[in-house]
Amino acid sequence: GDSVTQMEGPVTLSEEAFLTINCTYTATGYPSLFWYVQYPGEGLQLLLKATKADDKGSNKGFEATYRKETTSFHLEKGSVQVSDSAVYFCALKSGDSSYKLIFGSGTRLLVRP
Amino acid sequence: SAVISQKPSRDICQRGTSLTIQCQVDSQVTMMFWYRQQPGQSLTLIATANQGSEATYESGFVIDKFPISRPNLTFSTLTVSNMSPEDSSIYLCSGRDRDNYGYTFGSGTRLTVV
Numbered sequence: 557g558d559s560v561t562q563m564e565g566p567v568t569l570s571e572e573a574f575l576t577i578n579c580t581y582t583a584t585g586y587p588s589l590f591w592y593v594q595y596p597g598e599g600l601q602l603l604l605k606a607t608k609a610d611d612k613g614s615n616k617g618f619e620a621t622y623r624k625e626t627t628s629f630h631l632e633k634g635s636v637q638v639s640d641s642a643v644y645f646c647a648l649k650s651g652d653s654s655y656k657l658i659f660g661s662g663t664r665l666l667v668r669p
Numbered sequence: 670s671a672v673i674s675q676k677p678s679r680d681i682c683q684r685g686t687s688l689t690i691q692c693q694v695d696s697q698v699t700m701m702f703w704y705r706q707q708p709g710q711s712l713t714l715i716a717t718a719n720q721g722s723e724a725t726y727e728s729g730f731v732i733d734k735f736p737i738s739r740p741n742l743t744f745s746t747l748t749v750s751n752m753s754p755e756d757s758s759i760y761l762c763s764g765r766d767r768d769n770y771g772y773t774f775g776s777g778t779r780l781t782v783v
Contacts, residue, residue, distance in 0.1 A: 599776040659712045
């Protein structure tokens with residue numbers, strides 16, 4: 557079945573450092589890909605998405621490119637802030653008619669001043 | 670995009686009792702889903718809430734334990750029945766927005782069973 561694999565956390569960075577969180581997927585058909593962020597004590601917020609190969613999603617300085625050849629959707633940010641500390645989830649929507657979202661395990665990011 | 674109001678935001682319940690969680694969407698969504706997030710874990714899909722008919726449950730989840738209703742396009746409830754401490758989790762509802770096909774989440778219900 558479809559699945560998402562994320563890098564293990566926690567990831568600890570200093571403010572203004574470069575961030576990469578790896579995400580790879582296994583899916584049949586043509587999935588849509590998402591990154592969600594969960595701040596402490598809150599629900600999930602959509603960070604960015606991409607619906608087809610080579611699409612780049614971007615928001616709040618975060619970017620991710622849908623790479624079909626490597627089945628990846630890595631999240632990047634050039635300069636992180638303390639306020640970016642949160643848990644980041646990679647997810648996919650299968651290309652079938654179920655419309656279910658399948659989530660990766662989540663990666664906790666801690667940014668130190 | 671749609672905004673989902675979920676309540677209660679948290680509750681502490683006695684084992685053997687039941688809790689009903691409500692989600693209200695401010696605009697129409699095509700599909701609604703219920704997830705469970707155990708402490709420090711990812712989200713696991715419990716079921717897809719179908720309007721006016723029985724929900725579609727994922728493997729490992731059954732209707733007797735997690736009855737779900739969706740009487741119209743903008744409202745759904747999840748009941749956690751005969752609770753045990755193992756049911757202590759965050760429960761989240763989600764809707765697939767009919768306009769932009771994004772997925773919006775409620776703020777979650779943090780349930781503790783004692």
